[in-house]
Amino acid sequence: MMNRFGDIDCSFKELTPVYGYVSAELVTIEKALQPIESQISNLPYFIKIAKRYCRYPSKHGLTHDESASIYIYTMEWGEQTLYRVLNQTLRNENRHLLKVWFPYMKLFDTALNKLPTVREVVWRGVSEDIGKNFTKNQTITWWTINSCSLSVNVIKGFLGNEKHSTMFLIEAVNGKKVSGYTELESEDEIILKMGTEFRIKSDAMEHPKGSYHVHLIEIDEKAPSVPSEPDAPMFKKNTIFIQGLPSTMPKQLLFDTLWDEFSTVGRIKIDKENKKPCIDLYRRETNEAQLSDYAEITFKKEEAVAEAIKKYDQMHVPMLNNAQIGVKQSEMKSGVLRQANSQVLTKPVSHLPELVPLMSISVSSLTNPVPPPSKPKWGKWKQNAITVAGGNGQGHELNQLNWPQGIFSDKKKHVLIADYGNHRIVEWKYNAIEGQIIAGGNGKGDRMDQLNHPTDVIVDQQNHSIIITDQENRRVIQWLNQKQQILIENIGCYGLAMDKNGFLYVSDRKKNEVRRWKMNEYNNEGVIVAGENGKGDQLNQLNSPTFIFVDKEQSVYISDHHNHRVMKWRRGAKQGRIVAGGNGERSNLNQLSSPAGVIVDDLGQIYVADSSNHRVMRWCEGKEEGEIVVGGNGEGSQSNQLDYPCGLSFDDEQNLYVSDRLNHRIQKFEIIL
Incomplete structure (x- = not known):
């Protein structure tokens, strides 16, 4: 018997993520499901049942329609049950078929976001022996809405005495507890949202009667990794x-x-x-x-x-x-x-x-208890910045900057600056009143000792050198004690990043792609890690990529400038995922306008210089909108204002540095401890 706990997609298809519903208008459930009435017989009747029996008022603040959207999803009335029709459409490669579902998906998703997020082990099961298709460390995506239960007995009840079945144990990270809003509260239901990704913990365990046990872990970068198992003898069960x-x-x-x-x-x-x-x-x-x-x-x-x-x-x-x-x-x-x-x-x-x-455990004789550690807090910064470089008008003197772009701060709180309009790289030491030229500064040109509109700079710690994107000279160049070496030529370079293994990443604004080079092997074309599919706004395309960031898993975050979004490309991925913006070019909290610098902290929070909105935003992956970290007070030159911010950097105390481009200065926003 089909049920939503066993409505599992095992095709391993790579489908396009669905996100257009986020921009849909929030309407009543009757209006949201009106476009679906031709697909589901007697749908208005089932809507009335859902509104009559759903939990309302709600202690979690759900509206009557939001509560009903969950209830009707869990109702069973035959082959045309709503969840079956919706999940069939979510599995279809023709994503245009989903547009009529957007109003309901918006209502349903809004309801889920108001419910508690749970980090629990949950269960699913299907009456098929599909376990052999799941192999250790494989990554899979379930494109449907995924109903799970906290109780293994609920799943066993649906499977009955089926000899050929597959049980899924899932370590959920972002589950939504809908129990209490469903038709049957005893099912202890947890929903994992559509598009949830999983890593397969180990090869499926086969039971003697042909059934399987599959262990999945929801992929979440903020979650601690599970320690590996050390060698040792062991016994059974x-x-x-x-x-x-x-x-x-x-x-x-x-x-x-x-x-x-x-x-x-x-x-x-x-x-x-x-x-x-x-x-x-x-x-x-x-x-x-x-x-x-x-x-x-x-x-x-x-x-x-x-x-x-x-x-x-x-x-x-x-x-x-x-x-x-x-x-x-x-x-x-x-x-x-x-x-x-x-x-x-x-x-x-x-x-x-x-x-x-x-x-x-006996604790009667113990003293001086230590409280459990608190969760890490999201940082906040003082809204009035300190100018640490420039700020003396546009110019070429050592105490001035001219359209500063990419920046890099080190452990000593020294700041390296790509001084774009002065064709040089300047280092401002901590509390210095003027900078020191460490690359270029010999006029605009293509000689080895010259630069032409540099856009970004990073430090290669292993070689004790700096690496620069020399944009108008179409080259990436390394400087070491006034000695220069061209690493990469004939590239529309803009942003730079280096991962923990010393691989160099460069964004190519002309070819709309990001490439990676192995250290000291720059005499080849590198490996494309994002883009390569021409200019465009699809998930496998970029449109004028600028600044980039690479995390510990070698995922690349890209400011997709003309698409007004930040993309994340996992290592080996064929397409990216929108993690900030992507909802048009305006100033709402779910939008960006010409994003520039991008960095990611240890908690996986994404910081982006929202350049044309004169602010810095913070986004948490999976959230529908960001929040303003600094700026956002209009275009200006006051200490709480920015004028087309560009590069971003943190020091080791998490103070935030921003290149305030048209104010020709570098602003330091001190963290509030």
Whole structure:
């Protein structure tokens, strides 16, 4: 029997992302679904049912129509059930068919965004043996709306006694808890939005009756990576339980901490002989946390385990006063997990069915508890900047700048500036009243000691040199102690970036692409990492790319200047994703106008110089709109104003530097601690 928990696309198609609905007008559910009435019989009747029985008023602030949009999505009435028709369309390669759905998708997405985001393990299942199609470290995208459940028993109930089935365990990061707004609250439903990407944790586990178990991890750059499993012998099928957790217990922190602590005192490994996975993380709302099926931990010494537990206790006193740890086992070999003579491990847990006592936590003798670490806060900056370079009018003196573009700040808070109109690179040391010319400055020209409108500059830490995009000379040039070397020629260069491996990335504004070169191998054409499909506004195209940034995963962020958007191209991708702007050229919070400098912080937040709007914006990937970080007070020269900002840079204290182009100065916005 088809159900939305098993409505899974297993075609592995590469489809164009859907985002046009974001700009649709927010209307009533009747008006939103009016264009769909020809596709679904008696749709007005089902809309009335949804509005009558949906949860309204809503404690999460959903309107009546928003609540009804979720309820009707979860209703079942046959082959023409709304979720089936919608998801079939989302799987269709003809994306134009989705336009009639945009008003409903806008209403539905607005409703989801008001609901709590959950970071939980969730489940899906399908009555087909498709597990063999999923291989370790493969990346997949589910283009549909994805209904999941917090309860594995709900999925088992739908699968019944099917011999050939596939169960998906998903470590969700951005799930939306719709339970309470659905037709059946007992289904514990979590929705993962359309276009969610996953990494396959390990090869599918095959069960004797032809069914499969697939472990997926939602891709999220801000999430901590899972530590690798160190080598060790292991046995079969033990499950570590932690019972009696309070409902307020931060389960993600619990698992992170337990993993960190136990990995130092014990060894964990997959069962290679039976090809079974190692650690599955379960996070349930039944106040029961569970570590793993088909895995076992062999501890080095009992005293070390005791210390690990004690250290963890000190972080969470008194939250674990009544918590207990035990091991459920189907096969227990002699001496594998021994009771220890430690004070922490001697108190047995209460008897539970099929639970063998292992250890319990006692915190009565512990003192000086340490509170759990708080989540990192998004930075805020003082709105009145300090001028750290230039600011003395447009000119060529050492205390002046002329249309500064790209900038680079180092650990000493020195700032390198591509002084575009003066055809030079200038370094301003911390608190200096004038700059020092370190490249060019010999007039406009194409000699080796000259530059012609440089646009960007970076430091090559390994070679102790600077690299410059010499735009009008169509070359990328390296300067080292007044010695020059042309690295790349005949290129419409503009922006520069270097990744952790020393690969050099250059945006080509003429060819509308970004290329990458391996260090010291610049005598070739490089590798195209974004673009190559001509000028345009499709997801596989760029239109005058300028500044770029490369993150630790070698994803490239590109200011797509004339498309008024910032694109992110993952390593090896055939097309990019819009992560900022892309909604036309205006000044609304979901728009950009001629974006310039772009940088990304350690939390994955994207900062972009919204040049023609005279402001710097911050966007979080996946959000519909950004927020103004600095500027946004109109075009001007006051300390809280910018005039066509261009380059961006952070120092090691997260102070923000902005090249204020038409004010011919570099502004430093100090972070508020």
